[in-house]
Amino acid sequence: MKRYIYMAIYSMGALIVFSGCNGLMPKQQVQKPKVIKKVVVQKIDKEEIKQAIRDERLAELDKMPPKEFVVYGEGIAPMNTISPAQAIALAKRAAVTDAYRQLGEKLYGIRVNAKETVKDAALKDSRIVTQVNGLIKNATITENKYKDGLYTVRMELLLSRAKWKEIFSY
Amino acid sequence: MERNLFVLILFLNSVVGSDIFWFSYRSVTSNKTLIYEEKNISPLTNPYIGNISSTCRVKISRQKNSSTLDILNQNFYKILPCFYSGKARVLSQTKSSIYSLKDEVELKIEPVRFIVDFKDDFANITILK
Numbered sequence: 001m002k003r004y005i006y007m008a009i010y011s012m013g014a015l016i017v018f019s020g021c022n023g024l025m026p027k028q029q030v031q032k033p034k035v036i037k038k039v040v041v042q043k044i045d046k047e048e049i050k051q052a053i054r055d056e057r058l059a060e061l062d063k064m065p066p067k068e069f070v071v072y073g074e075g076i077a078p079m080n081t082i083s084p085a086q087a088i089a090l091a092k093r094a095a096v097t098d099a100y101r102q103l104g105e106k107l108y109g110i111r112v113n114a115k116e117t118v119k120d121a122a123l124k125d126s127r128i129v130t131q132v133n134g135l136i137k138n139a140t141i142t143e144n145k146y147k148d149g150l151y152t153v154r155m156e157l158l159l160s161r162a163k164w165k166e167i168f169s170y
Numbered sequence: 171m172e173r174n175l176f177v178l179i180l181f182l183n184s185v186v187g188s189d190i191f192w193f194s195y196r197s198v199t200s201n202k203t204l205i206y207e208e209k210n211i212s213p214l215t216n217p218y219i220g221n222i223s224s225t226c227r228v229k230i231s232r233q234k235n236s237s238t239l240d241i242l243n244q245n246f247y248k249i250l251p252c253f254y255s256g257k258a259r260v261l262s263q264t265k266s267s268i269y270s271l272k273d274e275v276e277l278k279i280e281p282v283r284f285i286v287d288f289k290d291d292f293a294n295i296t297i298l299k
Binding site: 074075076077078089090091093094095096097098100101103104105123125126127128129130131132133134135136137138139140141 | 197199201202203204207247251254255256257258259260261262263264265266267268275276277
């Protein structure tokens with residue numbers, strides 16, 4: 001009988017030793033920091049919000065690759081030139097002017113006015129006037145060649161998306 | 171401080187020490203053939219200090235006994251491509267009727283100030299804003 005009592009006492013002692021007296025010690029209470037919630041009332045202007053949205057959009061557009069416009073201008077040498085060199089030089093300038101016109105068409109569009117005259121149910125006259133008017137900046141000539149009296153220039157214009165949006169957002 | 175002064179002297183030398191000119195150009199083409207040209211290079215009368223817009227190198231050699239303006243006028247078509255990247259105004263009109271078509275394009279390079287700096291066998295053209 002005693003043997004059983006000793007065994008019970010030993011096993012209780014072993015339990016206390018291995019449990020590290022955890023159950024006997026009082027638990028420490030962890031205090032959580034108190035979060036003080038403040039309500040900040042801030043007056044925001046409508047224009048400021050619009051500007052912020054606009055800036056954000058422009059920032060997004062800046063990340064996109066620039067828009068590239070490529071045109072091929074053509075020029076013909078005039079008949080009354082004194083030398084082939086002069087003919088080429090004049091044809092080149094005509095080609096550059098044509099390339100600029102094409103860039104203007106792409107960037108600004110074309111104004112078209114048309115007039116048709118009908119007499120006795122038959123077309124008498126038809127006149128179409130197309131106009132381009134614009135300012136072009138930073139255009140570069142990348143290629144040029146002269147063949148069979150025709151001078152061709154390749155002109156390109158790189159325009160960032162943000163700039164494009166800024167100028168042509170109509 | 172010394173470095174800033176050195177850069178300032180260099181900048182002033184490049185701007186004031188060189189010749190400043192005006193450049194403008196106008197051409198009209200009809201049916202893809204050049205019919206009219208207006209070239210202008212003239213010296214600037216008032217001193218001007220402006221920001222550099224772009225630079226361009228052209229193969230021109232300075233001849234003795236000739237002024238800078240004469241050299242620029244003689245080599246006008248060599249320096250013209252330097253100004254294509256600037257502001258160019260284009261005005262085009264195409265008139266088509268039943269039997270004919272006439273296409274007219276006017277190109278105008280707006281007046282711009284530039285500095286020319288002659289080296290041994292080339293010249294640096296600096297376009298100012």
